[in-house]
Amino acid sequence: xxxxxxxxxxxxxxxxxxxxxxxxxxxxxxxxxxxxxxxxxxxxxxxxxxxxxxxxxxxxxxxxxxxxxxxxxxxxxxxxxxxxxxxxxxxxxxxxxxxxxxxxxxxxxxxxxxxxxxxxxxxxxxxxxxxxxxxxxxxxxxxxx
Amino acid sequence: xxxxxxxxxxxxxxxxxxxxxxxxxxxxxxxxxxxxxxxxxxxxxxxxxxxxxxxxxxxxxxxxxxxxxxxxxxxxxxxxxxxxxxxxxxxxxxxxxxxxxxxxxxxxxxxxxxxxxxxxxxxxxxxxxxxxxxxxxxxxxxxxx
Amino acid sequence: xxxxxxxxxxxxxxxxxxxxxxxxxxxxxxxxxxxxxxxxxxxxxxxxxxxxxxxxxxxxxxxxxxxxxxxxxxxxxxxxxxxxxxxxxxxxxxxxxxxxxxxxxxxxxxxxxxxxxxxxxxxxxxxxxxxxxxxxxxxxxxxxx
Amino acid sequence: xxxxxxxxxxxxxxxxxxxxxxxxxxxxxxxxxxxxxxxxxxxxxxxxxxxxxxxxxxxxxxxxxxxxxxxxxxxxxxxxxxxxxxxxxxxxxxxxxxxxxxxxxxxxxxxxxxxxxxxxxxxxxxxxxxxxxxxxxxxxxxxxx
Numbered sequence: 001x002x003x004x005x006x007x008x009x010x011x012x013x014x015x016x017x018x019x020x021x022x023x024x025x026x027x028x029x030x031x032x033x034x035x036x037x038x039x040x041x042x043x044x045x046x047x048x049x050x051x052x053x054x055x056x057x058x059x060x061x062x063x064x065x066x067x068x069x070x071x072x073x074x075x076x077x078x079x080x081x082x083x084x085x086x087x088x089x090x091x092x093x094x095x096x097x098x099x100x101x102x103x104x105x106x107x108x109x110x111x112x113x114x115x116x117x118x119x120x121x122x123x124x125x126x127x128x129x130x131x132x133x134x135x136x137x138x139x140x141x142x143x144x145x
Numbered sequence: 146x147x148x149x150x151x152x153x154x155x156x157x158x159x160x161x162x163x164x165x166x167x168x169x170x171x172x173x174x175x176x177x178x179x180x181x182x183x184x185x186x187x188x189x190x191x192x193x194x195x196x197x198x199x200x201x202x203x204x205x206x207x208x209x210x211x212x213x214x215x216x217x218x219x220x221x222x223x224x225x226x227x228x229x230x231x232x233x234x235x236x237x238x239x240x241x242x243x244x245x246x247x248x249x250x251x252x253x254x255x256x257x258x259x260x261x262x263x264x265x266x267x268x269x270x271x272x273x274x275x276x277x278x279x280x281x282x283x284x285x286x287x288x289x290x
Numbered sequence: 291x292x293x294x295x296x297x298x299x300x301x302x303x304x305x306x307x308x309x310x311x312x313x314x315x316x317x318x319x320x321x322x323x324x325x326x327x328x329x330x331x332x333x334x335x336x337x338x339x340x341x342x343x344x345x346x347x348x349x350x351x352x353x354x355x356x357x358x359x360x361x362x363x364x365x366x367x368x369x370x371x372x373x374x375x376x377x378x379x380x381x382x383x384x385x386x387x388x389x390x391x392x393x394x395x396x397x398x399x400x401x402x403x404x405x406x407x408x409x410x411x412x413x414x415x416x417x418x419x420x421x422x423x424x425x426x427x428x429x430x431x432x433x434x435x
Numbered sequence: 436x437x438x439x440x441x442x443x444x445x446x447x448x449x450x451x452x453x454x455x456x457x458x459x460x461x462x463x464x465x466x467x468x469x470x471x472x473x474x475x476x477x478x479x480x481x482x483x484x485x486x487x488x489x490x491x492x493x494x495x496x497x498x499x500x501x502x503x504x505x506x507x508x509x510x511x512x513x514x515x516x517x518x519x520x521x522x523x524x525x526x527x528x529x530x531x532x533x534x535x536x537x538x539x540x541x542x543x544x545x546x547x548x549x550x551x552x553x554x555x556x557x558x559x560x561x562x563x564x565x566x567x568x569x570x571x572x573x574x575x576x577x578x579x580x
Contacts (some may be wrong), residue, residue, distance in 0.1 A: 014327060014337070015169045015320050019162035019217055025494035026160055026468070029461040030305050037304060037363070048363045049306070059460035063498035071285055073327070073338045159472060159482070160465050170349035171319040175450050182449060182508070189425070192449070193508045204315035208353035218472070251493045305459045309452035309507055316450055362454055 022069035035078035167214035180223035325368035363420035457504035
């Protein structure tokens with residue numbers, strides 16, 4: 001299947017700011033998750049479906065670089081794309097862009113495992129070959145604005 | 146058992162403030178939960194034990210009145226006490242007090258159900274009579290500072 | 291001005307769930323805030339503009355009643371409307387509705403003050419009569435889905 | 436001054452878990468902040484004092500590696516120490532350890548700038564030489580449990 005992936009958009013919520021007047025840095029990791037789930041919702045395997053199949057994808061590593069702050073009510077575009085996938089581990093990269101100024105504010109990366117309900121790593125290519133193929137088909141696909 | 150319950154203490158975290166420079170109002174409901182769990186940890190039935198017995202206590206209603214703001218790094222005392230308990234519903238009340246000034250900042254109330262894992266209400270007096278007695282013994286007991 | 295207000299829509303984020311598998315009750319107060327800001331963004335006085343005029347609206351009281359849980363990825367409609375406004379205090383009511391089942395999940399109410407930057411109550415009718423009239427014009431206006 | 440720094444301890448809150456039943460990964464960045472502020476509170480320059488001097492320390496980069504999950508009510512020890520400091524940038528490292536099992540659960544690193552209120556980088560050695568010396572004195576100092 002040839003996907004066209006749309007980037008994720010949202011606004012900065014008031015409760016996501018801190019007393020410095022900017023978005024608290026921890027929230028970007030939550031936005032990365034929102035963007036990743038939005039990304040997956042555009043494939044044949046939205047995260048809810050993945051979980052129903054008995055698969056969870058716990059975080060192994062996460063990082064962010066903060067270039068410019070975002071502020072209450074800013075609209076941000078969050079691009080997420082899969083940069084690595086071998087059937088039992090994923091890497092995604094993220095860009096948070098101010099939708100009005102087009103400024104790149106934050107970049108990030110997350111690595112997850114692919115586990116079954118018992119917490120054992122699974123190899124998608126063997127156990128869920130269709131999901132494996134579907135994810136391969138979006139590998140490297142950068143979303144449009 | 147005659148309990149002496151200690152109030153819960155914590156500091157306001159930086160990430161709990163918002164751009165107004167004060168603790169975001171939603172966080173007090175999280176602190177009420179911390180205080181409730183701290184309260185229960187001083188009885189024979191800490192919440193973790195309760196959950197292991199297959200019981201959950203989802204929220205039915207929650208409210209707060211905000212009298213004075215709290216600020217980053219303020220130490221607060223949170224008193225919580227059980228004001229109603231009939232075996233399948235609980236009501237707790239809360240006071241958030243600035244530990245330095247003794248000022249009463251926020252008051253609150255939460256009501257929870259008592260359900261089994263399947264989401265069905267249970268009557269503790271029949272199914273867990275010892276827990277029922279234990280909770281009755283703390284009914285109305287206001288914690289010390 | 292005769293407004294037509296649209297209700298606010300959003301999805302339940304993964305990080306908003308807790309180990310019970312449902313949306314943590316504290317998050318509804320954050321959603322109420324999102325809905326209130328979305329509501330105001332449809333009037334002549336979005337909250338960002340209000341703050342630029344030197345006005346803040348800190349919470350005086352907030353409450354919620356939880357009728358049915360919401361779950362990860364559920365789409366919810368949040369209706370918010372102004373039920374009381376006298377120039378220096380506001381009351382809003384909220385309904386959180388599951389967009390798929392139309393089930394009313396949570397209701398709520400928030401009361402805010404209207405203060406200047408120094409924390410002193412202000413009377414909008416005297417100091418910002420146009421804002422006062424604008425808000426009066428949406429008093430009682432229930433948003434559409 | 437020869438400091439002896441104590442590690443930070445706290446419990447995993449219920450609202451910090453997600454539907455996987457474990458602490459949501461974003462919360463560790465909040466705990467790192469708590470630990471950093473606890474660390475600074477043991478020096479002559481607690482963060483509140485630093486902010487009163489007109490200095491803020493916004494995040495430049497943050498990362499975490501997740502080795503083992505933590506669960507509701509787990510007591511965790513969070514060690515934080517300063518690994519780099521040149522007067523206008525800081526790097527801290529973090530370890531989150533399960534206090535009962537002594538298992539290392541999460542490691543992390545944060546980099547912050549040192550800015551004045553206007554958002555301009557400042558060189559502490561020139562503008563706040565005593566603070567600069569104080570921070571140098573804790574460089575590399577690993578906290579005790």
